[in-house]
Amino acid sequence: xSAALPxxxxxxxxxxxxxxxxxxxxxxxxxxxxxxxxxxxxxxREDLDDFVQxxxxxxxxxxxxxxxxxxxxxxxxxxxxxxPARILTRWFDNNAFFRAPELETPLGSRDVILDAIVPDGxxxxxxxxxxxxxxxxxxxxxxxxxxxxxxxxxxxDVLQPAARVLAGAGCRLIHLQEPWVGFFGIxxxxxxxxxxxxxxxxxxxxxxxxxxxxxxxxxRFADWLRRLPVHAVGVDLVExxxxxxxxxWEVGLMAGCVDGRSSIVEDEERTAELVRRVAETVQPPxxxxxSSSDLELLPRDVARLKVQCLGGAVRRLTxxxxx
Amino acid sequence: xxxxxxHEVGSLDKPSWRVKAYAGQPLSEDDVESARHWGxxxxxxxxxxxxxxxxxxPLGREQKQALRRWSSLYAVRLLxxxxxxAVYDGEQQRTEMYDWTVAHSEGFERRGSVRAFDNKYYTKxxxxxxxxxxxxxxxxxxxxxxxxxQAELKVPATGAYTIADWSFDEHxxxxxxxxxxxxxxxxxxxxxxxxxxxxxxxxxxxxxxxxLIGLGARWIQVDEPGASTEPDELELFAESFNASxxxxxxxFSTHLCFSDYDLFFPAIEAMTACRQFAVGFANYDxxxxxxxxxxxxGYRVIPKFRDxxxxxxxxxxxxxxxxxxxxxxxxxxxxxxxxxxxxxxxxRIHVTPDCGLRTRSWQVAFAKLRNMVAGTELARNALxx
Numbered sequence: 286x287s288a289a290l291p292x293x294x295x296x297x298x299x300x301x302x303x304x305x306x307x308x309x310x311x312x313x314x315x316x317x318x319x320x321x322x323x324x325x326x327x328x329x330r331e332d333l334d335d336f337v338q339x340x341x342x343x344x345x346x347x348x349x350x351x352x353x354x355x356x357x358x359x360x361x362x363x364x365x366x367x368x369p370a371r372i373l374t375r376w377f378d379n380n381a382f383f384r385a386p387e388l389e390t391p392l393g394s395r396d397v398i399l400d401a402i403v404p405d406g407x408x409x410x411x412x413x414x415x416x417x418x419x420x421x422x423x424x425x426x427x428x429x430x431x432x433x434x435x436x437x438x439x440x441x442d443v444l445q446p447a448a449r450v451l452a453g454a455g456c457r458l459i460h461l462q463e464p465w466v467g468f469f470g471i472x473x474x475x476x477x478x479x480x481x482x483x484x485x486x487x488x489x490x491x492x493x494x495x496x497x498x499x500x501x502x503x504x505r506f507a508d509w510l511r512r513l514p515v516h517a518v519g520v521d522l523v524e525x526x527x528x529x530x531x532x533x534w535e536v537g538l539m540a541g542c543v544d545g546r547s548s549i550v551e552d553e554e555r556t557a558e559l560v561r562r563v564a565e566t567v568q569p570p571x572x573x574x575x576s577s578s579d580l581e582l583l584p585r586d587v588a589r590l591k592v593q594c595l596g597g598a599v600r601r602l603t604x605x606x607x608x
Numbered sequence: 609x610x611x612x613x614x615h616e617v618g619s620l621d622k623p624s625w626r627v628k629a630y631a632g633q634p635l636s637e638d639d640v641e642s643a644r645h646w647g648x649x650x651x652x653x654x655x656x657x658x659x660x661x662x663x664x665x666p667l668g669r670e671q672k673q674a675l676r677r678w679s680s681l682y683a684v685r686l687l688x689x690x691x692x693x694a695v696y697d698g699e700q701q702r703t704e705m706y707d708w709t710v711a712h713s714e715g716f717e718r719r720g721s722v723r724a725f726d727n728k729y730y731t732k733x734x735x736x737x738x739x740x741x742x743x744x745x746x747x748x749x750x751x752x753x754x755x756x757x758q759a760e761l762k763v764p765a766t767g768a769y770t771i772a773d774w775s776f777d778e779h780x781x782x783x784x785x786x787x788x789x790x791x792x793x794x795x796x797x798x799x800x801x802x803x804x805x806x807x808x809x810x811x812x813x814x815x816x817x818x819x820l821i822g823l824g825a826r827w828i829q830v831d832e833p834g835a836s837t838e839p840d841e842l843e844l845f846a847e848s849f850n851a852s853x854x855x856x857x858x859x860f861s862t863h864l865c866f867s868d869y870d871l872f873f874p875a876i877e878a879m880t881a882c883r884q885f886a887v888g889f890a891n892y893d894x895x896x897x898x899x900x901x902x903x904x905x906g907y908r909v910i911p912k913f914r915d916x917x918x919x920x921x922x923x924x925x926x927x928x929x930x931x932x933x934x935x936x937x938x939x940x941x942x943x944x945x946x947x948x949x950x951x952x953x954x955x956r957i958h959v960t961p962d963c964g965l966r967t968r969s970w971q972v973a974f975a976k977l978r979n980m981v982a983g984t985e986l987a988r989n990a991l992x993x
Contacts, residue, residue, distance in 0.1 A: 306720070312727035317624065356726050373725060373866055373891060373930055378838045380774050382725035382866065502790060526790035544784060548719050548734050548776035551784075559786050584720025584732065 294560065294572045295346035296599040299415045299460035299497070300579020301358065302351030303588050305332050329353055333405055339589050340409075343596025347413035347458055350404040357383035358417045358462055359425065361401045366392055366443050372427050377468050377500050379546070379582055385427040388435055392442040399450045411458075414451030415579070416444055418463035418496060419482040420471070433478035440482035445490065452492040460495045460519070460539075461486075464578070467501030467521060476509065484514050495519055495539050499578045504529025511535055517569070521577040522559070523547075530567050538569035541577035542598070543591045548583065550590040556598035574599050609921065611954035611993055612944065612984050613693045617863055617886055617923075618764040618831055619705065619964030620686070620698025620973055626679040629665045630672055646970065650685035676701045677752055684757050690974055691981035694760040694827070699964070701749040705766045705831060706774050707731050712745035713812050714738075719776060728967065734776035735804060740811040744819035751823060762827040763820060764964075767862065768809035768848040769841075770834035772801070780804040805844055809851040817856060827859045829886065833963070836867035842875035849879050859883050861923065865963040866891065869909040877916060885913055886923025888962030890943070891930060897942050904946045914951045921955075922947065925962035926983065927976045932968065934975045940983020945990060954991055959984045 304312075311328040314320035336351040355361055363370040363386040370384035404412055417425075422444070423436035448459045465471075471479065487494045496510070497519030503510060507530045510518045517537030520530065523544045530538075540563045543551050564572050574595055580588035623646070625639040640662050647655025658678045661667070667675060683698035702708035707730065710716040716733040723729050750763060781800035784793070817828055830852065835845045853860045861884035864872065869887060876882070893906025901908075913922045926943045927935050940959070948954045959980060965973040 304721075304723070309721045309727075309729050313729075316727060319624070371931075375837070375866060375868075380724060380730075380834055380837060381722075384725070504790070522786045523784070523793075524790065527787070528789070542786065547784060548732075549778055549782065549784065555785070562787055582722060584722060586720055 293346075294564070294574060294599055294603055296343070296574045296595045297345050297347035297349065297413045297458065297460075298340065298575060298580065298592050298595065299349055299413050299458075299495075300352065300462060301355055301415075301581035302336050302349070302353060302579070303581055303583055303585040304353060305335070305585050308332050308353070333407065337408060339592050340596075343593045344600060345592070345596050347411050348409045349413050349415065350408045352415060354401075358415070359383060359386050359422065362386075362417070362422075362443055362447060365399050365401065365447075366397050368392075374425070377464055381582060383425070385425055386422070388426040388428045388430065388439075392438045397443055397446055399447055402447055403450060403454045404456070410455045412451075412454065412456040413458040413460055414448070414454070414456035414492075415460045415462060416447055416451070418461040418465070419444055419486060420475070420479045421463050421465040424465045424469075433475060436478055436482045437485060440486040444486045445488060448486060448490040448492065448494070452490050456492050458495055458516075458573075459490065459492045460497060461515075462579070463496050463498050464500040466506065467498045467503060467524065470501075471506070480514060487514065493517065493537075495537070495573065497539060497541070499541060499545075500524065502526070502529070507531050517571060517573060519573070519575065522563070523577040527563060527566055532566060532568050534567050534569040536569070537571035537573065538563070538567050539573040539575055542574055543576040543595055545576040545578035545580050545591075546582050548587050550587065551594050553594050553597040553601065556594055557601040560598055560602055609955070609958070610693065612948075612957055612959055612988055614959045614981055614984050615692055615694035615762055615886075615923070616687050616696065616698070616977065617925075617960050617962070617964050618696075618699055618829070619966035620683050620700065621966045621968065621970060622700060623679060623682065623970065625662055626675060626700070629662055629667055629675055632666050635662055635665055646682055646686070650682060650689050652682060652685055680749065680752060681756055684753060686970065686974055687977065688757070688759050690977035692759060692977065694762045695757060696762060696764060697749065697753050698966070699764065701752075704730060705764070705964075706771065707733075708745060709766050709771055709812065710775065712742050714740045714742050715779065716775065730774065732774065732776060734778045735772075735780060736778050738779070738811075739804070739807050741815045744816050746816060746820055747823055750820055750825055754824060760827070761825070762829050762861075763825050764829045764831050764863070765813070765817065765820070767830040767832040767835070768813045768852055769805055769845040770832050771808045771812070772805040772848075773834035773837050777801070777804055780807075801841070802844055805841075805848050806851055809848040813852040814856075817852065817858070821856060821858050825858060827861070828853075830860060830862045832862050833865050835862075835864055836869075836871045839871050842872060843878070846875045846878040850881060853881050861886060861921075863923070863963070864888070865925070870912070873912050880918045882918075882920055884921040884923050884958060886925070886958070886960050887913070888925035888929075890925050890928040890935070890962050893943065895933070895935075895939065897938055899942050899945045899949065901946075904943060907943065907946060907950075910947055910950050914956070919956065921958055922951065923958040923960045925960055927961040927980050929961050929963045929965050929967060932972050934972070935979055935983070937979050937982035937986050940980050941986035941990065944984060944987035948987070948991060954993060959987075
């Protein structure tokens with residue numbers, strides 16, 4: 286390990302991973318009555334096996350199930366809480382859409398059934414689980430309710446139980462997707478409720494919480510982010526100026542070093558050099574290395590190469606070849 | 609154009625007999641029965657020849673070409689039978705609105721499937737070199753549809769901004785060195801993006817439209833579902849529309865969908881050559897009847913289209929294409945009456961689905977379109993037109 290690097294430097298790939306052409310064809314065929322559910326299940330099983338293998342080959346430090354069956358980052362949670370999700374809504378500045386959860390009534394009275402989010406037993410330990418951040422969830426929802434109150438309700442009644450379930454299933458990290466802050470920013474009056482929601486979410490959860498701010502410049506919020514009640518904060522280095530992050534961070538950093546929206550596959554050596562510069566600049570107590578956003582918006586073959594790049598870049602730093 | 613003119617927006621699902629026979633997959637009796645059923649229902653007297661063709665599968669190259677035209681003919685008849693004033697063929701002869709364009713252009717390479725939502729995907733390509741038109745790619749289908757259609761034609765053609773936005777860029781912007789200052793990278797990305805979008809407009813979309821107009825196309829709908837994807841690029845979208853159509857001798861409209869439509873203002877004030885905006889609203893609207901402002905939450909933005917200085921027509925999306933719910937004629941009527949009241953001019957309202965109906969079965973699409981036409985008739989009666 287280089288003296289300039291924090292110990293540890295760890296790589297993982299959170300979020301929704303792209304599906305194979307076989308799953309694409311199978312799910313399309315199922316909707317048109319041309320294939321059976323068993324064939325679709327078989328295709329998903331192959332995809333999961335393949336993604337596990339890719340992560341092993343890349344020697345990532347935490348393993349994900351790739352949320353391969355999730356139709357969007359909210360859907361299984363909306364279903365778990367018995368909340369409808371109907372209105373097709375653009376996913377930030379992408380040619381991709383989610384169905385907004387419709388949250389007009391209080392969540393507290395509902396039974397939240399979370400079986401669907403438990404990673405498959407074939408996913409190796411230690412695992413990383415991915416959930417939407419409460420701030421994004423409350424802003425993306427279709428509702429007329431007070432969104433800050435809704436955020437607290439979501440954190441307490443849906444996300445905290447979900448995080449506990451994931452931690453109980455071997456997830457050592459709970460990765461929270463927070464593109465809303467990156468893309469739209471956050472108003473001063475929303476900051477304290479968000480901090481309370483994060484604290485509520487993490488209460489009693491035996492795993493590190495990583496809040497990943499992406500699709501925007503995290504540098505403008507760096508002074509606030511580095512003091513949040515979380516284990517680590519993730520940034521999107523495609524949109525963020527490294528120099529704006531400051532130095533001597535109090536919490537861990539997840540550096541999004543590989544572009545989750547570009548089909549150009551990064552060079553492993555250049556990525557390793559970027560990670561080294563991030564470590565030297567920010568000096569976090571722990572450094573995670575990942576993609577700028579999840580890889581859902583890439584074809585699977587490209588995503589696979591990006592995962593390999595991540596693992597390879599970290600290995601170059603942590604296991605340098607002797608001259 | 610007549611007040612409350614009705615038209616479709618673009619795609620229809622491809623029938624199973626078309627998909628399977630074209631792909632060389634075995635046809636079931638249900639597939640053949642579907643061809644027979646719709647041939648009779650849509651009054652296609654020649655349909656026994658299609659049945660003979662399907663029975664002859666696997667098909668050779670010329671037979672597949674004939675199959676695409678059968679599919680095209682069926683779709684034209686479906687739209688005409690539903691009673692629409694302006695039709696096309698549901699893009700039956702194309703692979704898909706994005707892929708068909710890049711497949712006939714230079715400078716792109718396919719990269720694989722990318723999800724748009726749920727289980728819906730598209731094959732995404734990357735610009736790997738300077739982009740240009742390889743060959744006009746709507747001429748054959750237009751010539752055929754022109755020869756068989758009885759209703760007026762409106763040709764849907766994917767727009768430049770959407771083609772660029774739905775593509776990866778591996779040519780115009782290559783150096784993503786993340787150690788450079790973010791502001792410097794951002795500026796380089798924006799400048800590269802502008803070159804990419806305008807190259808698509810000038811070198812692919814415009815010459816393709818010129819070819820169509822040369823064949824007799826009079827109304828071309830520039831499909832731009834990607835137009836509002838990047839809120840800071842709406843002026844570029846407008847610029848690309850103008851670069852695609854300015855000075856050409858035809859009626860041009862554009863189709864926008866599934867966006868925060870407020871974002872388009874003021875950028876589209878520059879699109880003075882756009883005679884109609886076909887916009888999806890029903891997906892955001894209430895299913896309750898009523899013509900009051902409160903009853904029609906999905907249509908709150910329409911005064912902004914009304915107030916554009918060049919007074920375009922609004923193609924009013926009244927049918928949700930993401931649901932099998934069949935809108936009643938009365939619901940369609942009330943959505944139209946609300947819009948006419950806001951515009952105070954029925955000549956500036958056309959009636960359309962929110963978007964192409966390719967995610968719905970033909971059964972559902974037909975039922976939705978028939979009720980759309982029936983609802984338009986109710987509105988015409990209510991307005992004394």
